[in-house]
Amino acid sequence: MDTTSFQRLPxxxxxxxxxxxxxxxxxGLEKLDTxxxxxxxxxxxxxxxxGDIRRAAELRNRFSPA
Structure with missing residues (x-):
């Protein structure tokens, strides 16, 4: 996934x-635990x-600064 557009945001x-x-x-983790x-x-x-938790975490990791 190309994150250059995201990186250009303020x-x-x-x-x-x-x-x-x-x-x-x-x-999601709290809901899952409960x-x-x-x-x-x-x-x-x-x-x-x-799956929702995994996808959100993966997306978060892609957007993290290198």
Whole structure:
């Protein structure tokens, strides 16, 4: 994925995006942890949530400064 367009954004905007992705990953991990303790998700829902967390983390890593 080419991130040059992202890198040209003002630093403050880049930080907002990175913070948002960090928050999304953290919230997903917390939801996953709670759901596993309660047993409130099906295996399909758990897999979907894990996929969402993984994709947000991967995107966050692509946008991180080198």
């Amino acid at each position: 630093q403050s905007i880049q930080q907002v995006v990175l913070d948002g992705l960090d928050n999304e990953v953290q919230a 759901a596993k303790k309660n047993g409130s998700l099906t295996s399909e829902q758990t897999a979907a949530l894990e």
